[in-house]
Ligand code: NDP
């Protein structure tokens with residue numbers, strides 16, 4: 001573990017973009033202990049590292065629960081996560097203890113929407129299969145019936161969770177000639193009119209969509225939302241894409257739907273667990289494209305996320321405004 005700086009104690013659970021580290025180390029308000037690795041901090045080291053901390057800067061792979069809060073002790077004022085998703089934080093416990101939370105909405109919306117569209121197209125038009133065939137000699141000639149997929153033109157797209165990212169995905173998909181844009185969620189959205197979005201029940205969305213994109217947050221209500229019953233209502237020609245959180249999907253049921261021909265294909269940027277073991281059944285399927293949770297992975301986005309998470313942390317430490325505070 002590497003220590004830089006002084007004053008209030010901060011534990012940073014991983015190497016983060018230098019834009020963030022620079023803000024923390026030059027602020028003159030905190031002493032930073034860094035888990036100086038690109039790999040996750042082992043649980044025992046996390047529990048040790050947070051002891052006496054006034055602030056924790058964590059990642060989506062760190063489970064911040066009562067045990068971690070107890071280990072940190074009464075000094076803890078702020079938890080800043082380098083993510084927009086906060087399902088890894090025990091929000092009720094955090095709230096009970098009066099600890100503030102910072103997160104990184106908006107700054108990663110474009111990058112994540114862009115990646116989701118790329119994944120949808122790669123899955124629907126079978127890009128990884130095509131690349132593989134070029135390399136392995138399977139490309140014998142131009143063939144009328146070979147490597148055909150599904151196009152967006154004239155299609156119905158269903159977005160589950162038309163929030164910041166869901167809306168950005170919808171905006172990017174409409175110019176491909178999408179005919180209908182359906183969305184589901186807890187509430188209808190005023191800005192849905194920008195994409196001619198129709199607020200429908202989940203059942204309607206699932207049964208009428210040619211492409212289903214999951215972009216909701218992971219909550220007790222959305223956990224396991226995409227299960228056997230869900231896939232059984234999808235069209236046999238439909239493509240399923242998830243860039244929210246792996247736990248929204250029941251992966252055994254997805255495997256069954258993909259192998260039985262219940263649905264055409266799936267593209268996943270998120271899985272359970274992460275990383276997905278290399279011998280996982282989903283990785284044996286040609287009609288399943290799995291990416292390693294890279295939705296927000298552009299250099300500039302990660303730099304801005306780093307800076308924002310550092311500014312959030314400083315705001316929490318000093319008891320001032322945080323640029324992006326989670327209100328609960
Ligand atoms: P938002 O809060 O703006 O959007 C979340 C959406 O989820 C809201 O529209 C909300 O709808 C919807 N939602 C909540 N509960 C349900 C439900 N029961 N059924 C359907 N929809 C529901 O967050 P963002 O768009 O910024 O981010 C969304 C998620 O994307 C994050 O929580 C994170 O998990 C994931 N993410 C993944 C990334 C990646 O790298 N793959 C990158 C960034 C984010 P309503 O308002 O009606 O409740």
Ligand code: DGY
Pocket residue numbers: 060082083084085086108295296
């Ligand atoms: C998030 O921010 O929640 C993503 O999953 C990673 O950027």
